[in-house]
Amino acid sequence: MLFPRQEGKGTLHLLLCVLLLAAWKTGSGQVHYSVPEEAKHGTFVGRIAQDLGLELAELVPRLFRVASKGHGDFLEVNLQNGILFVNSRIDREELCGQNLECSIHLEVIVDKPLQVFHVEVEVKDINDNPPVFRAREQRFFIPESRLVDSRFPIEGAADEDIGTNALLTYTLSPSDYFSLDVQASDELSKSLSLELRKSLDREETPELHLLLTATDGGKPELEGTVQLLITVLDVNDNAPLFAQAGYRVHLLESTANGTLVTTLNASDADEGVNGEIVFSFGSDVPLNIQKNFKIDSSSGEIRLIGRLDYEETKSYEIQVKAVDKGNPPMSNHCKVLVKVLDVNDNAPQLAITPLSLPVREDSPLGTVIAFVSVSDRDSGVYGQVTCSVMPPIPFKLVSTFKNYYSLVLDSALDRESDTPEHHLLITAVDGGKPELTGTTQVKITILDVNDNAPEFERSVYKVSLFENAPNGTLAVIVNASDLDEGVNKDIVYSFNTDMSADTLSKFHLDPVSGYISVKGNIDFEDTKLYEIQVDATDKGNPPMAGHCTVLVEILDVNDNVPELVIKSLSLPVLEDTPLGTVLALISVSDRDSGANGQLTCTLSPHVPFKLVSTFKNYYSLGAPKTDLMAFSPSLPPGPIGGDREEQLNVDGDISAKMLRNGGYSGIGLNS
Numbered sequence: 001m002l003f004p005r006q007e008g009k010g011t012l013h014l015l016l017c018v019l020l021l022a023a024w025k026t027g028s029g030q031v032h033y034s035v036p037e038e039a040k041h042g043t044f045v046g047r048i049a050q051d052l053g054l055e056l057a058e059l060v061p062r063l064f065r066v067a068s069k070g071h072g073d074f075l076e077v078n079l080q081n082g083i084l085f086v087n088s089r090i091d092r093e094e095l096c097g098q099n100l101e102c103s104i105h106l107e108v109i110v111d112k113p114l115q116v117f118h119v120e121v122e123v124k125d126i127n128d129n130p131p132v133f134r135a136r137e138q139r140f141f142i143p144e145s146r147l148v149d150s151r152f153p154i155e156g157a158a159d160e161d162i163g164t165n166a167l168l169t170y171t172l173s174p175s176d177y178f179s180l181d182v183q184a185s186d187e188l189s190k191s192l193s194l195e196l197r198k199s200l201d202r203e204e205t206p207e208l209h210l211l212l213t214a215t216d217g218g219k220p221e222l223e224g225t226v227q228l229l230i231t232v233l234d235v236n237d238n239a240p241l242f243a244q245a246g247y248r249v250h251l252l253e254s255t256a257n258g259t260l261v262t263t264l265n266a267s268d269a270d271e272g273v274n275g276e277i278v279f280s281f282g283s284d285v286p287l288n289i290q291k292n293f294k295i296d297s298s299s300g301e302i303r304l305i306g307r308l309d310y311e312e313t314k315s316y317e318i319q320v321k322a323v324d325k326g327n328p329p330m331s332n333h334c335k336v337l338v339k340v341l342d343v344n345d346n347a348p349q350l351a352i353t354p355l356s357l358p359v360r361e362d363s364p365l366g367t368v369i370a371f372v373s374v375s376d377r378d379s380g381v382y383g384q385v386t387c388s389v390m391p392p393i394p395f396k397l398v399s400t401f402k403n404y405y406s407l408v409l410d411s412a413l414d415r416e417s418d419t420p421e422h423h424l425l426i427t428a429v430d431g432g433k434p435e436l437t438g439t440t441q442v443k444i445t446i447l448d449v450n451d452n453a454p455e456f457e458r459s460v461y462k463v464s465l466f467e468n469a470p471n472g473t474l475a476v477i478v479n480a481s482d483l484d485e486g487v488n489k490d491i492v493y494s495f496n497t498d499m500s501a502d503t504l505s506k507f508h509l510d511p512v513s514g515y516i517s518v519k520g521n522i523d524f525e526d527t528k529l530y531e532i533q534v535d536a537t538d539k540g541n542p543p544m545a546g547h548c549t550v551l552v553e554i555l556d557v558n559d560n561v562p563e564l565v566i567k568s569l570s571l572p573v574l575e576d577t578p579l580g581t582v583l584a585l586i587s588v589s590d591r592d593s594g595a596n597g598q599l600t601c602t603l604s605p606h607v608p609f610k611l612v613s614t615f616k617n618y619y620s621l622g623a624p625k626t627d628l629m630a631f632s633p634s635l636p637p638g639p640i641g642g643d644r645e646e647q648l649n650v651d652g653d654i655s656a657k658m659l660r661n662g663g664y665s666g667i668g669l670n671s
C-alpha cells in the first residue's frame, strides 16, 4: 500500500480513510469506501451494514444482498458481521485502465421493505505496475557522421499505475556519446530522445549498448528498462592507411624482369566498399617508373617490368596511392624507395688520345706517346680498373691519375733494326668477380729519322776497260742502299768533288742509277788506272752520305805503231866500207805496253846489211859488202794484225820488221 508523501488536504483524508478503514457518506448519501487494489482476500473494506444503518440481525431476514454491475465478486459482505471485504483480487488497471477515478459501484438491496443503497468502493491505486517498455530493446541505426546535438527519439515506457505511481523518471546508463533528453508537458507523456553529445566513430565504437531505465514515483519505486542498441553506420570517413610510412627496397640491377619488388599493405578502418582499397601509382608518375614498375591495384604488389641499370638510375622514388571505393573516396599516399645495387655488368672501356703519333725513332725515353683513359660505368671496386700493355717493351703505361694513364716510351726505338710498326694491346681489367675486361689495339708507327747513311754494296769496285772503249761504254754500276725510308732512303750518286778534273772529264755518272760510263777518250798510254770517288747522298734532312771507290784499270790495246828513229846515219855508204862499220844507230819504240810494245827488228832479206841489237830496242846497222844501190825499197806500210811476218820497206832503203805478240808494225827507214 502506498502512502504518498505528497502533502495536501485530500491526501491526508485518503490516508485517514485507509488507516482507519473509516467510511463516510458522500454528499449524495452514498456510502463511500476505498480499498487498495491487489488487496488480499478478506481484506476489510468497511462496515457496510452498520454504515447503511442496518442491524446485523436483520441482514439475513431481509435478504441483504449486494449487486455489482458487471464487477462480479471482487467484494463480498459477511452477513454475520456486516463487513464488506475483498473477495477476489482487484486490479485497478484491469478494472479502470488509466482512469484516474476507479471505483466499484455496489448496489445493496434489502427487502422487507425493499431498500436500495448505493455504495461506492474506490479502488485505490497501488504501485503494482512497473514502468514497461514496449520492447525489450530498441534499435537505432545512426550514421557516424551525425552531428553532435542530433536527437533520436526513444519510445518511452508506460506505467499502468496512475498518479505518482505512474510518474516516470528516466535514467540512461552512462555514455560518453549520448545523453537523455526528456521533454515534459502537462498533458502528454514525456518525450524522450537520445541526444548525441560526442561524435560517433564506427571504427572505434561500432555499437553502443545503453540501458534506459524508467523509474516510477511509487513507493517502493518500480523500474523498467530497455536496451538501446545503437548500431553506428559506416561513413567513408577513414582514408586507407599504409602499414608503413615508406617502403625501402634494394634491388640488384641484374634483377630479373617480373620480380616482386614489394607488397604494399594498407588498411582502411571503414567497412564495405568504404574499406576496399585500390592501389595505384600517384598521378604524374615519371615515365621511367611507368616503364619499369607495375602495381597490382588490388594486391598492392609492385613488380619489375623493365630492366634496371644502376649506371643509368641509382634509385627510384615511387609515389603510390591507396584509394578506397567510398563515395566520395578517400585516399592516402606513400613512397617506395627502390635503391638499385650495382652489379659488375660493365666492361671497362678504353679511350686513346694520341699525343705524339707517329713516334720519331729518335724520341727520347719518357716521351708520352698517348693518353689512355679507362672508364668503367660500374661503381666501387667494380669500376676500379687496372691497365696493362702487351708486349711490355718498348712502351709502358704510367698511371697519372685514377683511371688515367700515359703510354710512355720506355726503351730506345730503332725503326730499322726493330720494327716500323708496333702493335700494342692495352688491356683494362676491373675489380669485379668475375672481372670484366676491355681491350684496345694501338698501332704505333715509328717515324723514320735520317739516321742511316747510304751504304754501298762494296767499298771498292774494281773494273777494267780497254782503252779503246767507245764513248758511253758502261764501266760499272755502283749500288748503295739506305735503311731509312722515304726521302731518307732516296739516294743521289755523285762524283766526289775532290777528284781530279782529268778523271772527272773521262767518266759520266748517272745520279739516279749509279751507272758510270766512259765519257772521254781514255788512253792507256796516258793513264793506266783511274780512281773514282763516288758519293751516295740521301735526301734526308740533314742528308747523310756514303762513299765508295771505283778503280778503273785501263787495258792496253795495240794502237800504237812502233816508231823507228835513226839516230845517226852515215850515207852514202862507201862500197868498200869495211864490214862491221856502223852505218846508223837505230832506236825503236812502241807506246803500247806488254807484248804490244815488245819490238823485234829485222832487216829485209837480201839486204847486205846487218842489224845488231845493242840494247833493248836499240840497234846498230852494220855495213854491207854489196852494192847498196841495188837495194830498192819495196812494200808500203801494211795493216796491223795477224801472225804474219811481213817486211816493211821504209823509203826503199832499210826496212825493219817488228814483231809483237800477234801482230807487227812496219816502219821505214829514211835513207
Ligand SMILES: *[C@@H]1O[C@H](CO)[C@@H](O)[C@H](O)[C@H]1NC(C)=O
Residues within 6 Å of the ligand: 243, 263, 265, 266
Ligand atoms: C598488413 O598489415 C597488417 C597489419 O599491419 C598485418 O596484419 C598483415 O599481415 C600485413 N600483410 C602483409 C601481406 O604484410
Ligand SMILES: *[C@@H]1O[C@H](CO)[C@@H](O)[C@H](O)[C@H]1NC(C)=O
Residues within 6 Å of the ligand: 257, 258, 305, 306, 307
Ligand atoms: C618484361 O616482361 C614483360 C612481361 O613478361 C614484357 O612485357 C616486357 O617487355 C619485359 N620487359 C623487358 C625489358 O624485357
Ligand SMILES: *[C@@H]1O[C@H](CO)[C@@H](O)[C@H](O)[C@H]1NC(C)=O
Residues within 6 Å of the ligand: 457, 477, 479, 480, 481
Ligand atoms: C742494289 O742493291 C740492292 C740491295 O743491296 C738490290 O736489291 C738491288 O737490286 C741492287 N740494284 C742493282 C741495280 O743491282
Ligand SMILES: *[C@@H]1O[C@H](CO)[C@@H](O)[C@H](O)[C@H]1NC(C)=O
Residues within 6 Å of the ligand: 471, 472, 519, 520, 521
Ligand atoms: C761522248 O758522247 C756524248 C753524248 O753521247 C757527247 O756529249 C760527248 O761529247 C762525247 N765525248 C767525246 C769525247 O766524244
